Amino acid sequence: MTGMVRSTLWLGFFALILAAWWMMYSMAMQMDLDLLGRPGAMGERMRQMDPGMDMYMPMARFFPLFVMWGAMMAAMMVPTMVPTLRAYEDLMTSANGTRAGWLAVLAGYLAVWLIFAAGIAGLQLLLLHGGVIDMLGIAKSRWTAAALLLAVGLFQFTRAKEICHGVCHSPMMYFMGHWRPGAAGGFRMGLGLGAFCTGCCWGFMLLGFAGGVMNLAWMGLATLFMVIEKLPQIGHYVTKPMGFALILGAGAVAGWPMITGG
Numbered sequence: 001m002t003g004m005v006r007s008t009l010w011l012g013f014f015a016l017i018l019a020a021w022w023m024m025y026s027m028a029m030q031m032d033l034d035l036l037g038r039p040g041a042m043g044e045r046m047r048q049m050d051p052g053m054d055m056y057m058p059m060a061r062f063f064p065l066f067v068m069w070g071a072m073m074a075a076m077m078v079p080t081m082v083p084t085l086r087a088y089e090d091l092m093t094s095a096n097g098t099r100a101g102w103l104a105v106l107a108g109y110l111a112v113w114l115i116f117a118a119g120i121a122g123l124q125l126l127l128l129h130g131g132v133i134d135m136l137g138i139a140k141s142r143w144t145a146a147a148l149l150l151a152v153g154l155f156q157f158t159r160a161k162e163i164c165h166g167v168c169h170s171p172m173m174y175f176m177g178h179w180r181p182g183a184a185g186g187f188r189m190g191l192g193l194g195a196f197c198t199g200c201c202w203g204f205m206l207l208g209f210a211g212g213v214m215n216l217a218w219m220g221l222a223t224l225f226m227v228i229e230k231l232p233q234i235g236h237y238v239t240k241p242m243g244f245a246l247i248l249g250a251g252a253v254a255g256w257p258m259i260t261g262g
Helices: 002-036 043-047 062-094 099-129 142-155 159-169 171-178 182-206 216-229 239-254 256-260
Strands: none
Touching (some): 002 099, 062 171, 062 216, 159 171, 159 216, 171 182, 182 216
16 A cells, blocks of 8 residues: 555656646747737737737736746756656655655645746746846847856856755755654645755746746756756766856857857
8 A cells, every 4th residue: 555655756756747747838839829929910029019008918927927926836846856756655654754855845846946937937027027138038138138148157166066966966964953853844844945945946936037947958957957957967067067158148248249250
């Protein structure tokens, strides 16, 4: 029976990831129809549309943006929880962990990222109405995109990144130092892990404004990197190289007209 419960929970975990990615794909396709597929309208004109126009534009309203970012958090961040949940399972035999605690760790982690989703949805509205990004969530100026890439790249070398990544990379150490039994304890530990994970990965979410917040290719690459960054064997070896890559990317974006001769 225990094995069946474990299998069911893990199947539900991966079903959540698939459902989140399917939701993101559906929303991306619907956004293309809303913004680029209106009869008689040019795609570029729709991208630059004034968000204050008197018409229904989902990406100019808080709740649709919050739903989008919430789905994005589930699609991108839940896969990175595999090492953490495996670490909790290892402690279920040596400590007094429970399946309810396992679920509560996941729930606490998601709660933190949903709070982050609300914050970044509000930020997107401010940037949209301030003319910094367009309706698709893409920076209108290459200098803005370059600044985002540079800021996130530099963050990879900071002490804050090192501390937060250390917790995300070694969740067993976090559990051993902050162990709490039961569902309430699991939720509390999930909140703590979610806070450190947000501190580690917030920059990759902001990079959505450099390439489009609904760009599925960017989402896939960012998710892959964040999963690799948390793998026990190789996670520490990819953080700084990614920082160098982002800084080089910032230079390329800033100097693109000179590179292309445009």
